Amino acid sequence: MSKKIFSGVQPTGNLHLGNYLGAIKNFVELNNKIDNECVFCVVDLHAITTKQEPKELKKNIRETAATFIASGIDPKKSIIFNQSMVSAHAECAWILSCVSRIGWLNRMTQFKEKAGKDKEKASIGLYSYPVLMAADILLYDATHVPVGDDQKQHLELCRDIAQKFNNDFNAPEFLRTPEPLIQKEFSRIMSLKDAQKKMSKSDPSDLSRINLTDDKDQIANKIKKAKTDPLPMPSESSILSKRPEAENLLSIYSSVTNQSLEKSINEFNGKNFSEFKEKLSEIIIEKIEPISKEIKRLLKDERYLDSILLEGSKKADRIASKKIIEIKELVGF
Ligand code: AMP
Numbered sequence: 491m492s493k494k495i496f497s498g499v500q501p502t503g504n505l506h507l508g509n510y511l512g513a514i515k516n517f518v519e520l521n522n523k524i525d526n527e528c529v530f531c532v533v534d535l536h537a538i539t540t541k542q543e544p545k546e547l548k549k550n551i552r553e554t555a556a557t558f559i560a561s562g563i564d565p566k567k568s569i570i571f572n573q574s575m576v577s578a579h580a581e582c583a584w585i586l587s588c589v590s591r592i593g594w595l596n597r598m599t600q601f602k603e604k605a606g607k608d609k610e611k612a613s614i615g616l617y618s619y620p621v622l623m624a625a626d627i628l629l630y631d632a633t634h635v636p637v638g639d640d641q642k643q644h645l646e647l648c649r650d651i652a653q654k655f656n657n658d659f660n661a662p663e664f665l666r667t668p669e670p671l672i673q674k675e676f677s678r679i680m681s682l683k684d685a686q687k688k689m690s691k692s693d694p695s696d697l698s699r700i701n702l703t704d705d706k707d708q709i710a711n712k713i714k715k716a717k718t719d720p721l722p723m724p725s726e727s728s729i730l731s732k733r734p735e736a737e738n739l740l741s742i743y744s745s746v747t748n749q750s751l752e753k754s755i756n757e758f759n760g761k762n763f764s765e766f767k768e769k770l771s772e773i774i775i776e777k778i779e780p781i782s783k784e785i786k787r788l789l790k791d792e793r794y795l796d797s798i799l800l801e802g803s804k805k806a807d808r809i810a811s812k813k814i815i816e817i818k819e820l821v822g823f
């Protein structure tokens with residue numbers, strides 16, 4: 491059965507190995523299936539829920555598009571565009587925000603994490619962020635949404651919003667409830683410096699993540715400095731929960747090589763971390779270096795990137811503006 495895929499990535503800089511293994515790698519596989527209709531969005535409206543420097547934002551929008559293409563998404567087959575170019579997203583988000591309940595949004599853990607201690611100072615946009623995300627998905631009648639583990643709660647909310655809209659406006663099945671596509675394993679890559687924290691764009695330490703624009707030497711250096719424990723490499727998966735650094739590095743190894751965690755454990759059972767790290771570095775470089783080089787090449791051609799985003803926006807607009815007309819009709823406008 492053909493699938494309608496929608497996903498988004500924020501253009502907030504420092505796209506990293508976690509974004510790649512948790513989401514973008516999956517986008518590429520979905521792009522490659524002939525029957526799938528895929529839409530991949532650079533969610534710039536989401537990016538401004540925290541303060542962005544305008545010049546940096548512009549650069550990061552192009553860099554996110556370049557990362558999609560460099561990773562293997564074919565702009566001739568899939569739609570690549572940036573959210574702010576299609577006005578239906580903001581319009582739909584407003585309508586859906588009148589359907590969504592404050593109680594639902596109050597449960598969102600990402601807002602709690604991002605807003606930190608001083609919630610009063612967070613933007614209203616950061617709070618209603620998941621409603622905009624629901625609008626993104628529902629405008630395209632997406633059947634499947636590939637994301638990392640941290641977006642699961644937002645997708646559940648999206649389903650609730652769709653159902654409430656359909657109920658409130660007596661339009662059964664009108665907004666399609668999407669299925670999340672979250673990889674069973676390795677959907678949460680942790681920081682190289684602290685395996686209790688997610689690998690993140692905003693971590694002040696660059697050593698905590700492998701950026702998709704890192705070169706060979708930077709990757710090798712970061713893996714060398716990655717935190718480990720003093721024991722030899724583990725011999726079975728049951729003890730991994732007590733050895734989070736080993737678990738994270740082995741997960742990265744397994745995800746990059748497309749092999750099971752068990753197989754990776756057997757491969758390095760009892761060896762030193764240094765030997766494992768050498769191999770890990772090698773396979774990450776093999777995967778990431780070509781992507782990094784291609785991103786840098788594409789970034790030199792701003793006109794090409796802008797033309798991809800413009801073409802993508804036109805195609806996206808054709809789909810989204812049709813849906814928003816139907817939505818407005820149901821609401822009574
Ligand atoms: P963001 O950078 O927040 O826009 O995230 C883009 C995509 O990458 C989303 O699908 C996230 O779930 C995914 N992602 C972000 N960080 C990680 C991570 N550390 N591990 C796995 N997936 C991640």
Ligand code: TRP
Nearest residue numbers: 496497498499500533623626635
């Ligand atoms: N909130 C997602 C993230 O931070 C990005 C996003 C925005 C998204 N709109 C989306 C993901 C729609 C999937 C579908 O990772």
